[in-house]
Amino acid sequence: MVDVGFLLLTFFMLTAKFKPQSDDPLQISLPVAQADTTKLPDANIGIVNIGMRGADTVITFALSNDKDRAPVYKPLNLTDVKTGKPLTDAELSMKGDVRVSKASLETVIQQARLQNPAMRYAINADSSVSFGTVDDVMHALQKYGATRFNLITMNKEKM
Amino acid sequence: MAEVVQSGGSRKKKGVKRMARVGVRMDMTPMVDVAFLLLTFFMLATTLLTPQVMEISLPPDSKIPVQIAESNLLTLRIRKDQIVFWNIGNEPPQKIAEREVPKVMKEWLMKNPKLSTLIKIDRDAKYQTLIDMVDDLNVTQGDLHQTEKRFSLVAMDDKDHELVSNL
Numbered sequence: 001m002v003d004v005g006f007l008l009l010t011f012f013m014l015t016a017k018f019k020p021q022s023d024d025p026l027q028i029s030l031p032v033a034q035a036d037t038t039k040l041p042d043a044n045i046g047i048v049n050i051g052m053r054g055a056d057t058v059i060t061f062a063l064s065n066d067k068d069r070a071p072v073y074k075p076l077n078l079t080d081v082k083t084g085k086p087l088t089d090a091e092l093s094m095k096g097d098v099r100v101s102k103a104s105l106e107t108v109i110q111q112a113r114l115q116n117p118a119m120r121y122a123i124n125a126d127s128s129v130s131f132g133t134v135d136d137v138m139h140a141l142q143k144y145g146a147t148r149f150n151l152i153t154m155n156k157e158k159m
Numbered sequence: 160m161a162e163v164v165q166s167g168g169s170r171k172k173k174g175v176k177r178m179a180r181v182g183v184r185m186d187m188t189p190m191v192d193v194a195f196l197l198l199t200f201f202m203l204a205t206t207l208l209t210p211q212v213m214e215i216s217l218p219p220d221s222k223i224p225v226q227i228a229e230s231n232l233l234t235l236r237i238r239k240d241q242i243v244f245w246n247i248g249n250e251p252p253q254k255i256a257e258r259e260v261p262k263v264m265k266e267w268l269m270k271n272p273k274l275s276t277l278i279k280i281d282r283d284a285k286y287q288t289l290i291d292m293v294d295d296l297n298v299t300q301g302d303l304h305q306t307e308k309r310f311s312l313v314a315m316d317d318k319d320h321e322l323v324s325n326l
Binding site: 002005006008009012013015016030031032033034035036037038039040050122124125126127128129130131132133134135138141142145147148149150151152153154155 | 187191194195197198201202204205210211212213214215216217218219280281282283284285286287288289290291293294297298301312314
């Protein structure tokens with residue numbers, strides 16, 4: 001029994017994937033759907049998170065591949081919260097997600113398209129955000145040629 | 160012969176080993192406890208993250224108009240207050256309860272497999288309604304074994320607001 005226990009432990013430890021760090025994670029309650037069975041891929045994906053914080057809608061952009069992060073996030077001129085210095089490439093590649101405005105989202109999508117044309121995009125929006133915000137994000141993706149993308153949902157049966 | 164010799168030799172060795180290990184006993188309980196604790200943690204932490212995805216394709220350029228026969232177009236309009244209106248072609252929009260939507264979709268998709276669905280949503284409506292509409296369509300098409308997905312998503316314009324505001 002102990003042997004099997006260790007075997008399972010090793011298996012789960014090796015298959016576990018940790019969420020990349022986020023300064024200020026958004027609380028997103030996913031919309032519910034029945035028909036979707038495709039799983040979200042975990043490599044080569046860019047995710048636009050749209051969540052509510054109080055009455056404000058907050059948009060963040062996350063990349064799954066760490067090597068793509070530094071070149072894509074660079075044009076945002078991010079600075080360290082404490083020291084105010086610009087972030088280095090190494091620090092940028094550690095950042096799981098970055099907060100973006102409507103205008104900087106377009107910059108980031110454009111950079112991401114140039115950096116990795118094989119990348120797929122997904123919209124991870126809270127069920128209570130307005131359609132208008134999601135529509136704007138979809139238009140931004142469409143503008144830079146990412147016309148096939150995914151909307152992340154939660155399966156009804158699992159709720 | 161050989162067997163006898165072998166067995167004698169091994170017995171001797173066993174005896175020696177047993178002598179050396181007398182009194183060495185390791186308590187493995189704490190280690191096993193920790194291992195199972197970690198196992199439980201990893202099991203719980205991994206199974207929780209399983210999001211599904213809904214596939215959406217947009218035309219590469221929204222400025223190029225797509226010609227479509229009036230009779231092949233089912234329009235669903237969703238007002239700010241989440242009330243759904245439907246119509247075929249240029250007919251006047253009719254109010255419908257949200258759970259009746261799949262019924263209408265099924266009825267018209269069975270009549271006309273070439274039907275395209277246009278989903279027009281008010282910019283202030285909830286994102287969940289978009290998912291509901293596309294999901295209903297996916298479920299209906301799945302039931303009818305239609306694999307080709309024909310739908311488009313747009314925000315409502317002033318004309319649409321005018322059409323459904325007084326209904």
